[in-house]
Amino acid sequence: xxxxxxxxxxxxxxxxxxxxxxxxxxxxxxxxxxxxxxxxxxxxxxxxxxxxxxxxxxxxxxxxxxxxxxxxxx
Amino acid sequence: xxxxxxxxxxxxxxxxxxxxxxxxxxxxxxxxxxxxxxxxxxxxxxxxxxxxxxxxxxxxxxxxxxxxxxxxxxxxxxxxxxxxxxxxxxxxxxxxxxxxxxxxxxxxxxxxxxxxxxxxxxxxxxxxxxxxxxxxxxxxxxxxxxxxxxxxxxxxxxxxxxxxxxxxxxxxxxxxxxxxxxxxxxxxxxxxxxxxxxxxxxxxxxxxxxxxxxxxxxxxxxxxxxxxxxxxxxxxxxxxxxxxxxxxxxx
Numbered sequence: 001x002x003x004x005x006x007x008x009x010x011x012x013x014x015x016x017x018x019x020x021x022x023x024x025x026x027x028x029x030x031x032x033x034x035x036x037x038x039x040x041x042x043x044x045x046x047x048x049x050x051x052x053x054x055x056x057x058x059x060x061x062x063x064x065x066x067x068x069x070x071x072x073x074x
Numbered sequence: 075x076x077x078x079x080x081x082x083x084x085x086x087x088x089x090x091x092x093x094x095x096x097x098x099x100x101x102x103x104x105x106x107x108x109x110x111x112x113x114x115x116x117x118x119x120x121x122x123x124x125x126x127x128x129x130x131x132x133x134x135x136x137x138x139x140x141x142x143x144x145x146x147x148x149x150x151x152x153x154x155x156x157x158x159x160x161x162x163x164x165x166x167x168x169x170x171x172x173x174x175x176x177x178x179x180x181x182x183x184x185x186x187x188x189x190x191x192x193x194x195x196x197x198x199x200x201x202x203x204x205x206x207x208x209x210x211x212x213x214x215x216x217x218x219x220x221x222x223x224x225x226x227x228x229x230x231x232x233x234x235x236x237x238x239x240x241x242x243x244x245x246x247x248x249x250x251x252x253x254x255x256x257x258x259x260x261x262x263x264x265x266x267x268x269x270x271x272x273x274x275x276x277x278x279x280x281x282x283x284x285x286x287x288x289x290x291x292x293x294x295x296x297x298x299x300x301x302x303x304x305x306x307x308x309x310x311x312x313x314x315x316x317x318x319x320x321x322x323x324x325x
Contacts, residue, residue: 048156048310055307059252062259 011071017064024057086269090193090262109189110197117178117191146174150309157313161320168208169316172201173309180261180301184294192304193261195254202254205312213319224322253311260304264297 032050036043096107128143136144150170154162162169176192183190191197213221225242226235271293274286 048153051303051307052310052314055256055311058260059256062255063252065259065263066255 007071011068014064014068014071017067018061021058021061021064024060025054028053028057086266086273089189089265089269092194110191110194113179113182113189113191117175117182120182121174121178150174153306153309153313157310157317158320162313162316165313165316169309169312172205172312173305176201176257176308177302177305180305181298183261183265184298184301190261190265192257193265195258198258199250199254201308202250202257205253205315206250209312209315209319212316213322216320217322221319221322224318249315253308257304257308260300264293264300268293268297 028050092108092110094106094108095112098105098107125143128139131140133140150173151166154166154169158165179191182188225239227238230238268290271286271290275283
């Protein structure tokens, strides 16, 4: 296999990290919504925590994207 | 990274190319005034003009412009109060500057044909490194060497310490990276995706052009949300890191 082809395959594989980020973000928003429907009055107080959780879950996926970018352009 | 990409109209990466406007060199370093610098200066001028104009009248009952400035202030003050408590007051000007600077840069980037400064990792990393260094210095000034206890959580069995302490140290050291990569990757990925779908509108046959155009229009709205959300998250995490430094784990 040519090195160039292996680079592209590797970059594609690194993007698999975004699967986990997708699951994580879906989990966070889904659980927030089900919690908010049970107790709507407590929901606004947890909105900041929701966004922090979203940001932390997203960051792990973006690390994978960063690896892909480093492979492609680094 | 961007320099390696061949510049061309249809290239989704061409929008991130840095162009020298006024080439300058100092002691062998390239300190040219680029389009990136231009947009940072533009953001600075816009923020200054907006805030000075809004607060010029200082009316007790605020007008429209003054209310927008006051609600921006109150929004950031709320984040600082919520995360840092009363101790956060002296960090407020700094946190407010970070928030409004990132927000303005993100929003300027949403103007078609403009340049998104925050889509470059070097800019976001400089901001995140500043946050991390300030938080660490504040921590050591406040607590001295006791600050290192941040890496030793309470209530962990002693035999778990060899595992927990390295994890805590790594998670502390990775903070500037995760903070900068989050902002940079969000801005870069979003803008690239918009460009890719705009490219589909050019290349697809006549009737099918409508789909990518509609998608791009809808996604531009989402990008505005992401622009705001990332500025907000950067600010919240700055406050959380500062809170670790000021209060450590106890409250």
